[in-house]
Amino acid sequence: MSQVVSEKQLLLEIQPFLSDLNESEVRNVLEKYRPEDIADIFWDIVLDEAKLIIKSVDNQKAVDIIRSLDEDLLERFLKGYTAQEIANNVISFLNSDDAVDILNILPTSKAEEVLSFLEDQEYAKNLVAMLHYDDDVAGGLMAKELVQVKHNWTVSQCIEEIRKQAEEVDSVHAVYVVNEKNILQGVVSLKDIVLSKPHISVIEITNVDFISVNAYATGEEVARIMNKYDLITIPVIDSMGRLIGRITIDDVVDFIKEEADRDFQLQAGLSESVESGDSVFILSRARLPWLMIGLVGGLGSSMIISNFEGDIAHLPKMAFFMPVVAAMGGNAGVQSSAIIVQGLANNTLISKNIIPKLGKEFTVSLFNGLVCSVIMLSFNIIIGHGFDLSFVVSLALVTVIIFASILGTITPLVLDKFKIDPALATGPFITTTNDIIGLGVYFSLGRLLLGAF
Amino acid sequence: MSQVVSEKQLLLEIQPFLSDLNESEVRNVLEKYRPEDIADIFWDIVLDEAKLIIKSVDNQKAVDIIRSLDEDLLERFLKGYTAQEIANNVISFLNSDDAVDILNILPTSKAEEVLSFLEDQEYAKNLVAMLHYDDDVAGGLMAKELVQVKHNWTVSQCIEEIRKQAEEVDSVHAVYVVNEKNILQGVVSLKDIVLSKPHISVIEITNVDFISVNAYATGEEVARIMNKYDLITIPVIDSMGRLIGRITIDDVVDFIKEEADRDFQLQAGLSESVESGDSVFILSRARLPWLMIGLVGGLGSSMIISNFEGDIAHLPKMAFFMPVVAAMGGNAGVQSSAIIVQGLANNTLISKNIIPKLGKEFTVSLFNGLVCSVIMLSFNIIIGHGFDLSFVVSLALVTVIIFASILGTITPLVLDKFKIDPALATGPFITTTNDIIGLGVYFSLGRLLLGAF
Numbered sequence: 028m029s030q031v032v033s034e035k036q037l038l039l040e041i042q043p044f045l046s047d048l049n050e051s052e053v054r055n056v057l058e059k060y061r062p063e064d065i066a067d068i069f070w071d072i073v074l075d076e077a078k079l080i081i082k083s084v085d086n087q088k089a090v091d092i093i094r095s096l097d098e099d100l101l102e103r104f105l106k107g108y109t110a111q112e113i114a115n116n117v118i119s120f121l122n123s124d125d126a127v128d129i130l131n132i133l134p135t136s137k138a139e140e141v142l143s144f145l146e147d148q149e150y151a152k153n154l155v156a157m158l159h160y161d162d163d164v165a166g167g168l169m170a171k172e173l174v175q176v177k178h179n180w181t182v183s184q185c186i187e188e189i190r191k192q193a194e195e196v197d198s199v200h201a202v203y204v205v206n207e208k209n210i211l212q213g214v215v216s217l218k219d220i221v222l223s224k225p226h227i228s229v230i231e232i233t234n235v236d237f238i239s240v241n242a243y244a245t246g247e248e249v250a251r252i253m254n255k256y257d258l259i260t261i262p263v264i265d266s267m268g269r270l271i272g273r274i275t276i277d278d279v280v281d282f283i284k285e286e287a288d289r290d291f292q293l294q295a296g297l298s299e300s301v302e303s304g305d306s307v308f309i310l311s312r313a314r315l316p317w318l319m320i321g322l323v324g325g326l327g328s329s330m331i332i333s334n335f336e337g338d339i340a341h342l343p344k345m346a347f348f349m350p351v352v353a354a355m356g357g358n359a360g361v362q363s364s365a366i367i368v369q370g371l372a373n374n375t376l377i378s379k380n381i382i383p384k385l386g387k388e389f390t391v392s393l394f395n396g397l398v399c400s401v402i403m404l405s406f407n408i409i410i411g412h413g414f415d416l417s418f419v420v421s422l423a424l425v426t427v428i429i430f431a432s433i434l435g436t437i438t439p440l441v442l443d444k445f446k447i448d449p450a451l452a453t454g455p456f457i458t459t460t461n462d463i464i465g466l467g468v469y470f471s472l473g474r475l476l477l478g479a480f
Numbered sequence: 481m482s483q484v485v486s487e488k489q490l491l492l493e494i495q496p497f498l499s500d501l502n503e504s505e506v507r508n509v510l511e512k513y514r515p516e517d518i519a520d521i522f523w524d525i526v527l528d529e530a531k532l533i534i535k536s537v538d539n540q541k542a543v544d545i546i547r548s549l550d551e552d553l554l555e556r557f558l559k560g561y562t563a564q565e566i567a568n569n570v571i572s573f574l575n576s577d578d579a580v581d582i583l584n585i586l587p588t589s590k591a592e593e594v595l596s597f598l599e600d601q602e603y604a605k606n607l608v609a610m611l612h613y614d615d616d617v618a619g620g621l622m623a624k625e626l627v628q629v630k631h632n633w634t635v636s637q638c639i640e641e642i643r644k645q646a647e648e649v650d651s652v653h654a655v656y657v658v659n660e661k662n663i664l665q666g667v668v669s670l671k672d673i674v675l676s677k678p679h680i681s682v683i684e685i686t687n688v689d690f691i692s693v694n695a696y697a698t699g700e701e702v703a704r705i706m707n708k709y710d711l712i713t714i715p716v717i718d719s720m721g722r723l724i725g726r727i728t729i730d731d732v733v734d735f736i737k738e739e740a741d742r743d744f745q746l747q748a749g750l751s752e753s754v755e756s757g758d759s760v761f762i763l764s765r766a767r768l769p770w771l772m773i774g775l776v777g778g779l780g781s782s783m784i785i786s787n788f789e790g791d792i793a794h795l796p797k798m799a800f801f802m803p804v805v806a807a808m809g810g811n812a813g814v815q816s817s818a819i820i821v822q823g824l825a826n827n828t829l830i831s832k833n834i835i836p837k838l839g840k841e842f843t844v845s846l847f848n849g850l851v852c853s854v855i856m857l858s859f860n861i862i863i864g865h866g867f868d869l870s871f872v873v874s875l876a877l878v879t880v881i882i883f884a885s886i887l888g889t890i891t892p893l894v895l896d897k898f899k900i901d902p903a904l905a906t907g908p909f910i911t912t913t914n915d916i917i918g919l920g921v922y923f924s925l926g927r928l929l930l931g932a933f
Contacts, residue, residue, distance in 0.1 A: 061709070063708050063709050095708075186674055186675070189671065189674055189675065190675050193671065193675060198669065198671065198712075199669075199670075199671045200653065200712070216651065216652075217652075217670040217671065217674060218642065218646065218651065218652045218670065220674060221639055221642055221670060221673060221674055222639070222642065222643050222646060253733075254730070254733050254734070254737070255516050255548075256514070256516050257730040258730075259651075259653070259712055259728075259729065259730075275712075276712065276729050276730070276733065277707070277710040277711075277712075277729070279733075280706075280707050280729065280732075280733055280736065281707070283733060283736055283737060283740075284707070284736060284740070287736075287737070287740030287741075287743075287744070288740075288822060290740075290744060291740070291743060291744055291747065291818060291821075291822060292818065292822070294744065294747055294748065294818075295747065295814050295815055295817075295818030295819075295906060296811055296814060296815050296818075297815055297818060297819070301819060302819065302822070302823055304823075307840060307843050307844050307847070310819075310840070310844045311844050311847050311848055314812075314815045314844070314848055315848050315851060317811060317815070318808065318811060318812065318815075318848055318851075318852055318881075319852070319855075321804075321807055321808050321811045322804065322808065322852050322855060322856065324804075324807070325801075325803060325804025325805075325807055325808060326804065326856070326859055328803045328804060329800040329801050329803070329804055330800075332799060332800045332803070333797075333800050336796050336797065336800075337796075339792065339796035339799050340793065340796040343789050343790075343792040343793040343796065343799075344786075344789065345799075346785060346792045346796075346798075346799040346802065347782040347783075347785045347786050347789075348778075348782050349799065349802050349803060350778060350781045350782070350785070350802060350803070350806050350915050350919060351774075351775065351777075351778025351779065351781060351782055352778075353803050353806070353807070354774055354777070354778055354781075354806070354810075354911070354912065354915055355771065355774050355775065355778060357807075357911075358749055358770060358771060358774045358908050358911075359767075359771060361748050361749060362748055362749050362750055362767045362770070362771075364748075365744060365745065365747075365748030365749075365750060366748075366750070366754060366755065366763075368744075369741060369744060369745070369755070370755055370757075387760060387763070390760050391760050391763045391764050391767070394760070394764050395764055395767055395768050395771055398768060398771075399771055399772070399775050402772075402775060403775065403779070406779055428771075453748060455811050458807070458810075458811075459807065462803050462807055466803060
């Protein structure tokens with residue numbers, strides 16, 4: 028039983044042989060490791076070392092390593108190979124779903140060149156058909172490799188078909204039953220095939236109440252359906268109901284992770300998927316747009332505040348509480364919008380009716396705002412800021428918390444209605460808006476109640 | 481082929497019969513729907529209606545509906561049933577992993593009562609053993625139902641065993657091979673069983689190079705391993721290597737979602753998992769702690785600024801730019817920490833070596849900070865704030881962006897080192913800290929360069 032190892036261990040063991048270009052020792056070391064673990068060390072080695080590794084291991088293992096590489100790594104790595112090498116040594120050995128992933132990463136001209144080098148014309152045709160789909164819809168996520176049987180076959184004919192396809196299809200989880208027009212009729216579990224007598228008709232053990240997805244269903248939708256109905260695989264059909272592929276849960280797990288990552292990034296104000304290993308240029312590019320939004324918002328708030336220059340000069344203490352009013356508005360707003368965004372993402376927000384939500388949001392934020400305000404009021408009076416100023420600060424605080432919470436509830440729902448990713452509402456955009464509104468409220472109340480003018 | 485339906489459609493159709501307590505019509509409507517879809521409408525109906533639905537459908541469907549309920553819904557729903565009803569009508573029909581989930585939701589005393597009502601003593605004993613594990617480690621995620629065969633059996637003996645267990649184990653993805661001491665020897669795929677001659681020994685088709693997890697492995701670890709090695713099921717072993725259960729990918733998908741949700745919540749400043757459907761009390765409780773942190777931070781920043789009261793009185797324009805300096809620090813800090821947190825969560829941050837990261841972070845933030853500062857400087861000079869103040873603001877801006885980025889990079893790595901969830905570093909805590917530091921830097925520079933005193 029081999030254990031899951033850390034990449035450090037492998038790296039330590041193999042590094043000297045990589046430096047010496049000692050192919051046979053590299054092969055010896057790698058024999059003990061799984062392809063997925065070998066892929067991990069590609070983060071820490073240079074292209075020539077990576078090529079040496081791929082050259083040292085047998086072809087199937089090489090392909091499994093390549094298949095396990097992170098997208099960014101893969102892109103960099105493939106630059107070291109010609110289209111012909113990629114066609115003959117990589118694509119030919121992959122399932123269609125993994126092959127399409129790689130073709131999508133390559134520049135279009137190189138991808139076309141790779142396709143032209145493929146010897147298996149049928150396979151190349153399948154890949155071209157799959158490339159027509161976006162890589163985030165069912166047609167782009169599916170694999171063509173599956174076991175399909177005709178509805179009038181016997182169980183023993185099905186077993187023969189599994190045997191014939193065994194080499195091409197690595198792991199069989201279900202057998203798909205189609206009619207003479209290739210229209211999907213149902214699904215048979217391998218368990219039922221194992222337990223049935225060979226001469227019975229396969230239709231007798233076919234589950235006809237199955238769930239399928241259309242080729243144009245989004246990855247998110249596929250993920251949600253597979254998760255909801257606890258499916259391991261799902262068949263993909265075209266608009267005529269014909270079976271064209273299948274998606275396995277592991278591809279959807281990646282999708283769920285990617286989706287979640289994207290929401291997290293939007294919330295953090297990153298405009299593209301970045302990793303700390305990316306170049307300075309990419310890292311800056313992902314971050315600058317959101318900083319710009321913050322900057323524009325900041326300039327906006329500076330212009331709002333400039334209207335109150337006299338008030339500040341008259342009562343500089345007003346400035347002490349600008350950050351807390353602005354920050355609390357930002358925090359309360361992000362909390363509210365995050366709850367809505369998560370509800371939308373997880374589909375637990377059955378009723379999108381906005382009125383009761385706003386009522387509840389008002390109650391919650393009134394309560395939280397009052398608690399914060401009372402603490403603030405007591406603190407400021409004790410510290411000696413006087414009742415008048417302290418009262419204005421606390422009144423502004425509760426107003427801003429309520430206002431930001433309501434805005435935070437409405438914004439993602441409105442974005443969602445207009446088919447814009449509601450997670451935008453949790454990022455710097457809403458925080459900045461709340462900053463501006465919060466400070467406007469604060470200074471207006473100050474002018475009104477403290478009568479600076 | 482039944483389609484995936486919307487809960488609205490079902491709700492519309494069933495609502496009149498629910499109101500009339502018309503059990504036979506309710507049954508008729510529900511026959512057309514899947515249990516997972518029926519579970520969805522539980523959000524919109526009251527307890528008595530839910531009980532009517534459960535009473536109307538057959539027992540297996542009832543259990544499948546209950547199994548599909550969201551945790552919060554389930555908790556509310558189970559309050560309507562006695563321990564005996566839960567034992568006889570729910571737990572008895574569930575796989576051990578789902579049964580343990582339900583027992584974990586119940587108050588301890590009621591869970592014990594449920595266990596005492598179970599007729600199948602062996603099953604009750606299994607559940608008690610599983611309850612010893614936390615619900616977020618492998619032992620708490622696994623199910624006991626699996627097909628295990630002895631290493632000296634033939635393929636036909638294995639098929640007999642699958643047949644015997646077919647009723648108890650819904651879906652068989654793999655057969656586990658153990659020796660006489662119950663120590664796991666390997667895994668056989670159903671495909672290989674289908675394709676092998678009945679008389680050969682099972683050990684000949686057993687994959688002995690399999691991956692397993694220890695019962696105390698965390699859910700996160702299990703998710704990472706299953707995702708990395710593209711596994712559909714994984715066997716769970718005890719410290720002696722004995723097979724004690726198996727985890728299927730669908731339970732881990734939920735776990736990945738939960739983990740991602742938790743990170744998102746921490747970032748948004750929510751201290752527990754809440755949904756917009758939760759009560760006002762729960763929603764307030766989840767949000768107040770983080771607002772408090774913001775409040776304390778805000779009071780802290782007000783005390784810092786109070787040291788500069790004279791400067792502000794002398795030059796009230798200084799106050800105009802407090803929000804932008806504070807906000808930009810917050811934004812830049814969250815961006816940096818989010819990249820590190822995501823790298824840690826996805827395990828793409830192979831080397832935790834902090835020095836090169838800080839170097840890169842410094843470069844990125846210097847570049848972004850300079851871009852923002854130059855824009856700010858131009859804007860402020862054009863708008864007529866004068867070079868001196870504009871220069872101080874821009875200098876503060878670039879300093880704060882660099883400082884916040886470095887702090888945002890270090891904090892999650894330090895938290896991770898001390899086994900604290902690094903996602904904490906993306907929430908209000910770090911934003912508040914950056915606010916305080918940013919304003920301190922801004923006013924100090926102002927005093928130094930504008931010579932207010």
